[in-house]
Amino acid sequence: MMSPLMGGLQKTTNYRVVLPFYIYASVSFLVATVLLFLHTNIFEHHYFYPYTLAITHTLALGWGTMTILGASHQLLPVLVEGKLDSDALAYLTFIFTAIGIPVLIVGFYIFQTGWLMQTGASLVNIGVLFYVINVFSSSFKSKRRNVHAWYVITASLWLFSTTFFGLLLVFNFNNDILPEDSLSYLSIHAHLGLVGWFLLLVIGVGSRLIPMFLISKYTNPKGLWWIFGLINAGLVSFIVFKVWGLSPLSYYFSVALILIAIALFARHCIKAYKVRIRRNVDEQMKTALISVLQMLLPFVALIVVLALLPVDQHPNIVLLYGFCILLGWITAIILAMTFKTLPFIVWNKVYHKKAHKGKTPVPKELFSEKVYHAMLIVYLAGFVVFIFGIIFINEITLKTGAVALLAAAVLYVYNTGKTLFHQPKKL
Amino acid sequence: MSVNVPTNNKERCDFALEDLYNVYDPEVGLNVVDLGLIYQLDFNEEEKILDATMTLTTEFCPMGESITSDVTQSLTYSFPEWQIHVNLTFDPPWNYTMISPEGNKFLGR
Numbered sequence: 001m002m003s004p005l006m007g008g009l010q011k012t013t014n015y016r017v018v019l020p021f022y023i024y025a026s027v028s029f030l031v032a033t034v035l036l037f038l039h040t041n042i043f044e045h046h047y048f049y050p051y052t053l054a055i056t057h058t059l060a061l062g063w064g065t066m067t068i069l070g071a072s073h074q075l076l077p078v079l080v081e082g083k084l085d086s087d088a089l090a091y092l093t094f095i096f097t098a099i100g101i102p103v104l105i106v107g108f109y110i111f112q113t114g115w116l117m118q119t120g121a122s123l124v125n126i127g128v129l130f131y132v133i134n135v136f137s138s139s140f141k142s143k144r145r146n147v148h149a150w151y152v153i154t155a156s157l158w159l160f161s162t163t164f165f166g167l168l169l170v171f172n173f174n175n176d177i178l179p180e181d182s183l184s185y186l187s188i189h190a191h192l193g194l195v196g197w198f199l200l201l202v203i204g205v206g207s208r209l210i211p212m213f214l215i216s217k218y219t220n221p222k223g224l225w226w227i228f229g230l231i232n233a234g235l236v237s238f239i240v241f242k243v244w245g246l247s248p249l250s251y252y253f254s255v256a257l258i259l260i261a262i263a264l265f266a267r268h269c270i271k272a273y274k275v276r277i278r279r280n281v282d283e284q285m286k287t288a289l290i291s292v293l294q295m296l297l298p299f300v301a302l303i304v305v306l307a308l309l310p311v312d313q314h315p316n317i318v319l320l321y322g323f324c325i326l327l328g329w330i331t332a333i334i335l336a337m338t339f340k341t342l343p344f345i346v347w348n349k350v351y352h353k354k355a356h357k358g359k360t361p362v363p364k365e366l367f368s369e370k371v372y373h374a375m376l377i378v379y380l381a382g383f384v385v386f387i388f389g390i391i392f393i394n395e396i397t398l399k400t401g402a403v404a405l406l407a408a409a410v411l412y413v414y415n416t417g418k419t420l421f422h423q424p425k426k427l
Numbered sequence: 428m429s430v431n432v433p434t435n436n437k438e439r440c441d442f443a444l445e446d447l448y449n450v451y452d453p454e455v456g457l458n459v460v461d462l463g464l465i466y467q468l469d470f471n472e473e474e475k476i477l478d479a480t481m482t483l484t485t486e487f488c489p490m491g492e493s494i495t496s497d498v499t500q501s502l503t504y505s506f507p508e509w510q511i512h513v514n515l516t517f518d519p520p521w522n523y524t525m526i527s528p529e530g531n532k533f534l535g536r
Contacts, residue, residue: 012492078487212485215455215534217522277523278455279535347453348493354500362456 151204158196
């Protein structure tokens, strides 16, 4: 005879809310790598090029943002120490972004600056607005707000700033609503998303999950507040310097602030790792920890960009910088964290309330470790080869790297599908 | 079995633990008994109520709902005629000293 559980317990987010984001993101990763393979010549052009914009947004919105939106809906209870306020808002977020993203991407691809781009960007903004409302209502209904909650709250606002600014840029193509042309604002738009949304959220979530997965008792909220302040100060100062039209040398100040923040986060992870209770660290955690170091790569590229100004003479270095971020650390951390979070979500769906019937498979048995391993190898090989391809603008090297990245995407989709369609084992 | 869970009925407690050894924290891959999540098992013989006091490795553990539900299911399976009350507490909070020697061995410590 069972009775309800006594004492406080956090409700887990409904898997139906989360899984569509993961499915959508994995397909987007595949589409992005196919586009990359088909259009390796984009690296011979300026970064403001239709195919480049289409591929960048497939990666940034379809792949990165959709995965992170899914994961953050799942992890919001852990971060804000409360429950996800509204499943309905989460579904609306998915519907609007899922429709808006391909419309926007097709708009970029065929460079139709009118209704197609405008409709896509508007739909994405509506979806993101629903997400922001959900984050705020979930966070402020919770009794307390820790540093991780402020990371997700602030990151959601930066995400909306990114998409809203993106919407203005789209309208600015045909109507002069901004003082200068859209190209002039591209770096602000990109950094709002890369630093404000991706970096802040990854650090906010990572600082919570990495110690949790390592079973480490290391906590340092004060250090995390410093990182939070440095990232936001770095981003705001960059925007201010850019709008005021100061010398690109001033950007070193913003870069320095963000570099210090990343270094502090790396230190945070190392300390958590050193005092971990769980000595056997799995492949996914190792990849996630390596991706923290990968965060530094784009900055090396950025320093090269700044040192080699004027930028218009070195567009491939700018593309290298973007590539290192989107297909570098963002992709690496997603590849690792998908197989850390998704198997749990599916495990909870399939094996919940079945423990008394015998030993259930552990979540990591829901996907193939061998395929995961192969995916990592081809991904890393593709990543390195592609970097050389961008630097030397060599078509064969670029195509070789693109094939490896495409193979990594195929293996990722395979393993994601294997996890999603896992059938319960007889207990 | 090398785990000592405080109880008012050693025999029934051991019987309950036998099944609880099959309830795993899916992330760690270690059972809840060796992990030290089970704080106390009290048996009210007259009213046939089993009070299980347990914790989680962290208050906002994403698998918390699943683990507590599995503990409830396991105890219901062991004592089908009894009312099962699972009390979740974070006082005292879980720490690594609560892991059994077998658990430590499993974790590579």
